Amino acid sequence: MNINTLKNDFPFFKNNKLVYLDSGATAQKPQIVLDSMNEFHKSYCANIHRSAHGLGNKATQEYENARQTVSKFLNAKTKDEIVFTSGATQGINLVAYAYVKEHFKHVIISGLEHHSNIIPWQIIDKSLHVIDFKKDLHVDLEHFESLLKSYPNSFVSLVETSNTFGITHPIKEMIQLARKYGSKVLVDAAQSSVHSAIDVQDLDADFLVLSAHKLYGPTGIGALYIKKDLHEKCKAFQGGGGAIKEVTYEKTVYMPIPYMYEAGTQHIAGAIGFASALEYIRNIGFNLIQKHEQELIAYTNEKLLHVKNLIRYTDTKNATGNISFNIKGIHHYDLGVLLDKQGVQIRVGHHCVQPTMKSLGIKGTVRISFGLYNTKEDIDKFFYALERSIKMLED
Ligand SMILES: Cc1ncc(COP(=O)(O)O)c(C=O)c1O
Known part of the structure; x- marks a missing residue:
């Protein structure tokens, strides 16, 4: 089984070029x-x-x-x-x-x-x-x-x-x-x-x-x-x-x-x-799913190292499925809107964990959330759009 072609099982991706990184909120559905x-x-x-x-x-x-x-x-x-x-x-x-x-x-x-x-x-x-x-x-x-x-x-x-x-x-x-x-x-x-x-x-x-x-x-x-x-x-x-x-x-x-x-x-x-x-x-099997997710998480982590003014709350290397961060001086909501305009869906806000946010002294985060259909190409597109959004907001 080739995990990189699993996107083809999901009709949602047939009709658009969206980069869907919000599976923690709800995942897309395969044809079956x-x-x-x-x-x-x-x-x-x-x-x-x-x-x-x-x-x-x-x-x-x-x-x-x-x-x-x-x-x-x-x-x-x-x-x-x-x-x-x-x-x-x-x-x-x-x-x-x-x-x-x-x-x-x-x-x-x-x-x-x-x-x-x-x-x-x-x-x-x-x-x-x-x-x-x-x-x-x-x-x-x-x-x-x-x-x-x-x-x-x-x-x-x-x-x-x-x-x-x-x-x-x-x-x-x-x-x-x-x-x-x-x-x-x-x-x-x-x-x-x-x-x-x-x-x-x-x-x-x-x-x-x-x-x-x-x-x-x-x-x-x-x-x-x-x-x-x-x-x-x-x-x-x-x-x-x-x-x-x-x-x-x-x-x-x-x-x-x-x-x-x-x-x-x-x-x-x-x-x-x-x-x-x-x-x-x-x-598909969890062995393959986990291997794929770990690759995506490792790839994302590597890319996060190059994002200026990044605020991380955990060591995201071992994250399961979801990664949260903020960019210093930029509201997470603004990033969510600008990313969406570029065809990238992530979730921003308090993610229904307001007491946790309060303990951290923040109102919300940007969250990337992976599904088994995501690819490294999706992550590249996300980071490209993120950099553009940050530039626009810094101007
Ligand atoms: C950890 C956790 N618990 C509970 C829920 C609630 O799930 P549902 O809205 O499907 O009832 C969610 C949904 O985001 C969740 O992430």
């Missing part, structure tokens, strides 16, 4: 994902888990196959551990309401969390404790342990890879540490899952969230892994059709997880497209 969703709508569009007809059975089968594909992708023990959600955000909110609200007083998070892993804990009124990061933005494990000691049996919710700085937490080590103090752990794998293989059994995660649209799949669908041992402790979240065994005016008897959490008509085409995206990634 679009085809699988179209096929559902064209050939067997029906609701799931409720029809007596063949079409409904086919749709149900494909939807449940998609669950199996997600389960395999995460190496879950059984497919019942996989709940389809609308994305990582809904997954975290679900865990907050269905589990953490009743069982915990304290929630520990890292200093690099996306707003999606901060606000849900505030809504359910938990005491939030934030692990410090060191000068290089890597997590301070001693501080983590001191928080775990001070608040034993707390809930720990950690991003695996930072959407802004591409820093990857030593998540397995952190879960083991949390276990020593009786904590349960949620892993936000919205960013990390597209860069390396995840094995929930090896990690010993209790909960883990995914977002399909960052994995080359459709928007509006994601997955929540819930370890089987915890199913009994998780309460109903949203009520509605499909989630129940029996309803009377007095009470409702729910279906077991995952169905209890899939009330209402689900994003069936989304689940099918999600599974196609995971198959697409599996066919």
Whole structure:
């Protein structure tokens, strides 16, 4: 397989010459994902888990196959551990309401969390404790342990890879540490899952969230892994059709997880497209994906050395997927606008990590975010446009 020709799999790049470096926000979709969703709508569009007809059975089968594909992708023990959600955000909110609200007083998070892993804990009124990061933005494990000691049996919710700085937490080590103090752990794998293989059994995660649209799949669908041992402790979240065994005016008897959490008509085409995206990634393989990304990161780092007045926040050599920086004296937003005018899409701003930005005393950064379709040529075009933009803004 030639990774440099993978761009051809993505119809988005057929009709334009854009340099898309914003995959951390959402990735482009390969043709096979679009085809699988179209096929559902064209050939067997029906609701799931409720029809007596063949079409409904086919749709149900494909939807449940998609669950199996997600389960395999995460190496879950059984497919019942996989709940389809609308994305990582809904997954975290679900865990907050269905589990953490009743069982915990304290929630520990890292200093690099996306707003999606901060606000849900505030809504359910938990005491939030934030692990410090060191000068290089890597997590301070001693501080983590001191928080775990001070608040034993707390809930720990950690991003695996930072959407802004591409820093990857030593998540397995952190879960083991949390276990020593009786904590349960949620892993936000919205960013990390597209860069390396995840094995929930090896990690010993209790909960883990995914977002399909960052994995080359459709928007509006994601997955929540819930370890089987915890199913009994998780309460109903949203009520509605499909989630129940029996309803009377007095009470409702729910279906077991995952169905209890899939009330209402689900994003069936989304689940099918999600599974196609995971198959697409599996066919390429993480070895190749990582090798390619490391080459892109190394190449970018080399080029960054020549950018005048660059402000870096981490040692970007080991970044996973995302690199953030600023240029002294220039507002990141201005760079975003000028780069866009030259056909280069990057993200600028606070990247939904306002508290992290506040800790660093900044309002935002310029973020380059790689997908498997990016090439060194894209990076050359980015730096050419960046230099031009800086010149314009300095004039
Ligand atoms: C680390 C992280 N967590 C959570 C989310 C939220 O994902 P979604 O918007 O798909 O729910 C994002 C999205 O950018 C993210 O980067």
